[in-house]
Amino acid sequence: MLTERNMNTSGSDQIDQLIARFLGGQSTAEEIQQLELWIKESDNNRKYFLQMKNLWDASVQIPVSTDKALNKVIQKIKPEPTRISIWQFMQKVAAILFIPLLITAIWMGLSKSSDNNSSALSYHQVVAAFGTFSKVDLPDGSKVWLNSGSSLRYPEKFNTSNRVVYLIGEGYFEVNANKSVPFLVTTPYFTVKATGTKFNIRAERNFRSPSVTLVEGTVAIQKNVAGQPKDLITYLKPSQHLSYDTLTGHFNIQTEDTYKHFAWIDGKLVFRNDNISEVARRISLQYNVDIEIRGNEIKKYRYRATFESEPLGELLRLLKISSPIDYLEVKPKALPDGTFSRRKIIIFSSTN
Amino acid sequence: MSDLMASYEKILIGKLINSDQTAFTIIFKRYYEDLVRFSFGITRHQDSSEEIVQDVFLKLWENRSKLEIHYSLKSYLLKSVQNKSIDNLRHASITNAYASIMLEHPVLFENDTENYVFFSELANNFQQAMEKIPAQYAEVFRMSRLESLNYQEIATKLGISVRTVEVRISKAISLLRNELKDFLIALFIILQLFHY
Structure with a gap:
């Protein structure tokens, strides 16, 4: 580390020009030999040259279509006899970032909820194993990414008046639009109500500042009263980040570059x-x-x-x-x- | 070295070994473009480089069950692409002067794959570094790397001599290297410290 940092950085103009001529394909046979000798002279010279070349080679911009290339490679992959259609199927879900490494789906049995509409619903619970994250497709087509150690409980089938799920931990939601059936995410701290939007929620247990980050659309943040959503706290607009200080009870909204809050899904x-x-x-x-x-x-x-x-x-x-x-x-x-x-x-x- | 591998990468590789094509897609999308540029630095031929990188990925998939990655996926892919690119040049060396020069002077064409930095890893800082260096140097560098013009073409376009282009290019790379020194050493990292 230190030797590299203290390395003679100037290289001298003459050497720099020799390198530039070489990189541009302009060198004569004599110059190539000269440069070769200089590089072999010391380890520092070699490192210097390699970094210049690395910078030069890596910064070239050539028109490349990654998607086209991927398709080409996929077509060359020989279908495996036992599972011919899996690859095609996988292409359809190519947008998916992750198949959960370990999903524990627990049959929750009958809900104890007092909500008439959902009292007969059975629930699934998904827990993302530590060190990984999971993607969950909900019965209404909405998608949820669950961060490491987080859990989501949702009914096998949503009822007709609302879509209620329970989150502990961190999740990124892409909610399918349906104006007449609101989507409610209940956390230990607050409930987020949406119709069709994208947002990230952090609500780990024993967490000082749970938060909601809105990417698209609008959401309403509501208080939890005995587990049920009640009073409106506020609405959020896109790019707004709401954090709740559990010690002071204050809510704080900031407008900012929201990507850092859900970069984990990438x-x-x-x-x-x-x-x-x-x-x-x-x-x-x-x-x-x-x-x-x-x-x-x-x-x-x-x-x-x-x-x-x-x-x-x-x-x-x-x-x-x-x-x-x-x-x-x-x-x-x-x-x-x-x-x-x-x-x-x-x-x-x-x-x- | 394997204990140093990121658990995220470990998970991806684990999925790949278990024939998870989604993991393959993620790896492909992440590395393809950077690897093509890396190979292009050896072959100087875009189509060949694209074929080489695609082939390396195809092999990665076909051999997934016996994959042995000792250091990192990036370094594994770089090594494979490098070997294939040099092989490709061997075939071209009979008809191609550039290829024969390269094979005669391996020192000038070697790459340090363990410490190689991709452009995508430098991107943000690269932009800032370009703004810091004198505009006339940045201009020729941009014309060469982004517009793929050779020195002669740049000279004609700017109405200056080829010699002047060379001098400016040499200044540009040397200053950029100096600006980016820390990033060329500390792999893939963009880290700054802020005080209150």
Whole structure:
């Protein structure tokens, strides 16, 4: 790391021009030899050249159609004798991001709800396993992405007056439009009422600031009264993010770039001016690890970062080199029942 | 090294090994374009590069059950594309002067696949870096990389000498490399620190 950072960066104009001529395909045989000798001279020279070339090669813009290419490859894939139609079927659902790794569907039996209309409905419950997320297709065609560790309870069949589902944790909803049958998501903190919209809800148990982010359409946020939605709190417009402070009871609405709130459905971690607690919470969900933050000092740092498929070790290393923190990893311990505890990361300030 | 692999990527690979075509689609869409550019840096021929990358993905699917990925999927794909691209050049070397030069001087054409940075990983910062460097340097770089003009064409278009184009290009890459140094080392990362 350090040697690379302190590496002679100027390279000298003459070498830079030699490299530029080479990259542009202008070099004479003599110049090629000259450049080759310079590269072989030292490891730093070689690294310098490789980075220049990497930058040059990677930044070329050539017209490429990924979708066309994908179709071409798919057509070349030999159908497997036992499951000829699976691939075609999969194409139809190509828009799907994820097939849940592990969905536990639990037959809930009869609902105890006092709502006349739904009293005879049976419920399904879906739980997304830790470290993964699940996609659920609801009976009305609406779609829900469930983040790691979250659960969704929904009736086998919706009734005719409303569509009620129960969420604990985080979910991204794409609700099919139906003006006359409102869609209600009840969480431990509030209920979100929609007709046909896209929105993200965070409502983990014991969470300080549950929130709703609206992507499209409108939603109404309602208070829960004994498990039933009642008073209107507010309406949300697209790009608005509502957070509820469970300690003070205050609701706060901000208009902002909403992508970071549901980037998880694309498998990304996006932080924009977020503190270490939020960073830790997201990492913990995505990588199925426990994270403990020691000391208040580090809570004042704000992070702006985008991670995509980073190995956990690499991600932590980058956090470490970019802010005065350090971390250590507690290896999973064998528990008396023969299972192992979750992997744990402790993050602490490196300045004292 | 395998314990360093992201669990997200591990899940994807696990699904792939279990014949989940959706996982295949996700991997394809994520890496295809960047890999074509990488291969193009070796073959200098777009159609060949596209074929090579498609072939690598086809093989990835066909051999999924015996897949052995030691470091990361990205590095595995880069290695495969690199090998195939060089093979392709071997076949072309009889008729193609560029190919024969390249095969004679492997040092100049090698790529560090372990540390290679894709354009998609640099994209945001690349834009910012382009704005930071003097406009006349950024201009020639853009014409070369985005409009695929060669130095002669750029010279004619701007009414300057080829020599001047070379000087400006050399300044542009060197300054961009300097601006992006941290990102060219710290893989795929866009991370900044904010204080209150």
